[in-house]
Amino acid sequence: MQTFRDLETAAYCPRKLYYRRRESEVDRTPPTEVQERRDLAFQYERLLTDDAALAGAPIAVTPTQFRSRLGQARARLDDWEGLVDPAGRDVHLSGRDARGVAHKVLADPPRPSLVFAGDPPTRGVWEPQTVRLVAAAKALAWERDRPVETAYAEYPAHGVVRRVAMTTRRKAAYRAALRTAETIDGPPARADTSAKCEPCEFREECGVKTRSLRSLL
Numbered sequence: 076m077q078t079f080r081d082l083e084t085a086a087y088c089p090r091k092l093y094y095r096r097r098e099s100e101v102d103r104t105p106p107t108e109v110q111e112r113r114d115l116a117f118q119y120e121r122l123l124t125d126d127a128a129l130a131g132a133p134i135a136v137t138p139t140q141f142r143s144r145l146g147q148a149r150a151r152l153d154d155w156e157g158l159v160d161p162a163g164r165d166v167h168l169s170g171r172d173a174r175g176v177a178h179k180v181l182a183d184p185p186r187p188s189l190v191f192a193g194d195p196p197t198r199g200v201w202e203p204q205t206v207r208l209v210a211a212a213k214a215l216a217w218e219r220d221r222p223v224e225t226a227y228a229e230y231p232a233h234g235v236v237r238r239v240a241m242t243t244r245r246k247a248a249y250r251a252a253l254r255t256a257e258t259i260d261g262p263p264a265r266a267d268t269s270a271k272c273e274p275c276e277f278r279e280e281c282g283v284k285t286r287s288l289r290s291l292l
Contacts, residue, residue, distance in 0.1 A: 077256045079175025079214075083207040086252040087271065089263040094277040096259070105192075108133065112192040113178065115231035119145060119159055135194065135232040144234035157181035158188060158227065158236065170214030172253055177211045179227070185219050187211040188227035195230040200239055202248055204228060208239050209249035 084092040105113070111133045115122065122129050123142055134141050149155045163180035168187070177187035189208055195201075200208065208226040216223040228237045239245070272278050 076169070077173045077210075077253060079173055079207045079210045081256050082173055082210050082249070082252045083203045085256040085259075086206040086248060087203040088275070089255050089259060090281055091275055091277055092256060093259050093262050094280060109192040112232045113190045116178065116188075116190040116229050117164070119149075119231075123149070133232060134234070136234065141234040145236075148234070148236040152236065152238065154181060154186075157186075158229075161188065168211060168214035168218060170210070170217035173210040173214055175207075175211065175214070177215065178229075180215065181227075185215055185221070185223055186225050186227065187215050187223070188229055190229045190231060192232065193230070195228075195233055195235045195237070200228045200237060203252075205239065205245050206249050206252045209241060209245050212241055213249070 081092055081095075084095060115132060115134070118128070118132075122132060123145060126138075129138050129141065136144075152158065158179065158181065161179035162182035164178065166177045166180045166187075168175060168177055168180075178190040179188035180186070181188065187208070189204070189211060191204060199205075208228060212223040212226045224241050226239045226241070228239055229235070230237075272281075275281070
């Protein structure tokens with residue numbers, strides 16, 4: 076059975092997934108800065124009202140921007156209370172095809188929420204993260220034996236919360252990532268020169284040569 080993380084990686088770069096699977100006994104504990112950012116997702120109401128708490132929080136935008144964005148989310152989302160005080164936290168889910176952790180599970184109707192420590196796109200959700208969200212929604216639906224039509228993506232360091240519908244296109248991206256993850260039995264072809272390779276921990280072993288735009292010109 077695939078993990079949510081592996082499916083996200085397969086959607087991002089199959090070659091990265093291949094090298095990650097070759098590792099053994101790797102510590103998967105998130106870095107401290109990642110965990111600190113994720114923890115912000117459980118402090119929204121406090122951060123909206125407590126100036127001292129916000130001043131010491133590891134946010135990636137100004138306090139004014141953070142509160143403006145979070146305030147807009149609170150006004151826009153009819154299930155804000157479920158996000159602030161979820162029915163489940165760090166819930167292990169196991170579906171028909173994939174398993175993993177949902178950082179929050181909202182109740183009635185059940186929906187998963189995943190908390191991302193990085194930066195959000197201008198609109199929507201990054202496609203690899205979309206695949207992870209669909210995996211979580213499908214696993215939750217399998218466990219509860221009822222449809223799960225929406226999920227949430229949270230970028231707490233930016234004060235951004237987005238509702239993600241389980242559209243046909245997103246489900247297709249999930250199925251494509253699942254097929255990729257299930258069929259990898261050797262190193263996939265190297266990616267073209269891409270900025271996504273620059274932060275990859277396997278770039279030296281992988282052999283992809285990354286070059287700046289200036290050098291290409």
